[in-house]
Amino acid sequence: xxxxxxxxxxxxxxxxxxxxxxxxxxxxxxxxxxxxxxxxxxxxxxxxxxxxxxxxxxxxxxxxxxxxxxxxxxxxxxxxxxxxxxxxxxxxxxxxxxxxxxxxxxxxxxxxxxxxxxxxxxxxxxxxxxxxxxxxxxx
Amino acid sequence: xxxxxxxxxxxxxxxxxxxxxxxxxxxxxxxxxxxxxxxxxxxxxxxxxxxxxxxxxxxxxxxxxxxxxxxxxxxxxxxxxxxxxxxxxxxxxxxxxxxxxxxxxxxxxxxxxxxxxxxxxxxxxxxxxxxxxxxxxxxxxxx
Numbered sequence: 001x002x003x004x005x006x007x008x009x010x011x012x013x014x015x016x017x018x019x020x021x022x023x024x025x026x027x028x029x030x031x032x033x034x035x036x037x038x039x040x041x042x043x044x045x046x047x048x049x050x051x052x053x054x055x056x057x058x059x060x061x062x063x064x065x066x067x068x069x070x071x072x073x074x075x076x077x078x079x080x081x082x083x084x085x086x087x088x089x090x091x092x093x094x095x096x097x098x099x100x101x102x103x104x105x106x107x108x109x110x111x112x113x114x115x116x117x118x119x120x121x122x123x124x125x126x127x128x129x130x131x132x133x134x135x136x137x138x139x
Numbered sequence: 140x141x142x143x144x145x146x147x148x149x150x151x152x153x154x155x156x157x158x159x160x161x162x163x164x165x166x167x168x169x170x171x172x173x174x175x176x177x178x179x180x181x182x183x184x185x186x187x188x189x190x191x192x193x194x195x196x197x198x199x200x201x202x203x204x205x206x207x208x209x210x211x212x213x214x215x216x217x218x219x220x221x222x223x224x225x226x227x228x229x230x231x232x233x234x235x236x237x238x239x240x241x242x243x244x245x246x247x248x249x250x251x252x253x254x255x256x257x258x259x260x261x262x263x264x265x266x267x268x269x270x271x272x273x274x275x276x277x278x279x280x281x282x
Contacts, residue, residue, distance in 0.1 A: 050188070054193065055193075058193075058196060066140075067140055095166070098170070099169070102169070102170060106172075107172075110170075111170040111171060111172075112170060112171070113170070114166060114167075114169055114170030114171075115166070115167050115170040115171050117166060117170075118162075118163040118164070118166035118167040118170070119163065119167075121159060121162065121163055121166070122159055122160055122162075122163035124159070125155055125156050125158070125159025125160070126156050126159070126160075128152075128155065129152045129153070129155060129156045132152060133149065133152060136140065136144075136145055136148045136149050136152070137140065137145060138140060138141065138142050138145055139140065
């Protein structure tokens with residue numbers, strides 16, 4: 001298994017565990033009268049599960065299993081792959097922290113971290129497309 | 140990778156890019172409040188990432204890697220015409236649901252969404268019909 005795939009898969013597993021915790025915190029919030037800011041965790045939970053776990057698992061397996069690119073494109077694909085890993089994880093982590101804070105303090109610095117998280121995840125999506133597109137081909 | 144899978148997976152990649160773009164616009168609005176119209180993209184964002192990206196990628200990869208059938212001594216991926224129809228109907232359905240989902244005040248929104256969902260349902264049924272005989276133990280070749 002390539003190194004990048006291992007990083008994707010292990011990060012995906014960490015996000016899966018995090019999704020369990022975030023989901024439980026969001027569900028327990030009204031029952032245990034936890035701070036209301038935790039209700040902002042509901043969309044965070046969905047994205048930790050779908051982006052952190054599902055999408056990142058797909059990214060990792062695709063990097064491993066899709067037809068290998070020619071040598072010239074392989075190095076470029078590897079670089080784009082690492083950039084994808086970095087931006088998707090940084091973007092999601094930023095969202096997890098910034099979204100509940102921004103919900104509690106609208107207009108503060110956290111709101112701009114949320115915007116930065118949007119840019120990072122947008123980059124991650126298109127970087128993965130650029131890295132993977134040449135590998136999706138007929139024999 | 141067979142041609143059908145190339146079409147499924149490349150289309151899924153395009154939906155991934157578009158879905159993440161819509162999601163980023165919504166998240167930007169959530170933070171800054173500068174793009175109030177971005178909320179109109181929420182149903183399209185969900186449809187695109189769940190069906191356009193995740194489901195379509197799974198279908199493309201499944202068509203590629205499921206065990207092949209042996210028919211008259213020939214190796215085949217089975218009902219290929221059904222798979223092409225599945226591809227066409229899935230994407231037509233997604234586009235109809237996405238466009239209709241943004242036209243919240245239109246009287247044709249509900250019937251259009253229903254029509255799109257119907258196309259998606261037929262698409263996945265056709266795909267399942269193709270895939271069913273390919274889900275078999277190793278070495279069990281004959282249909």
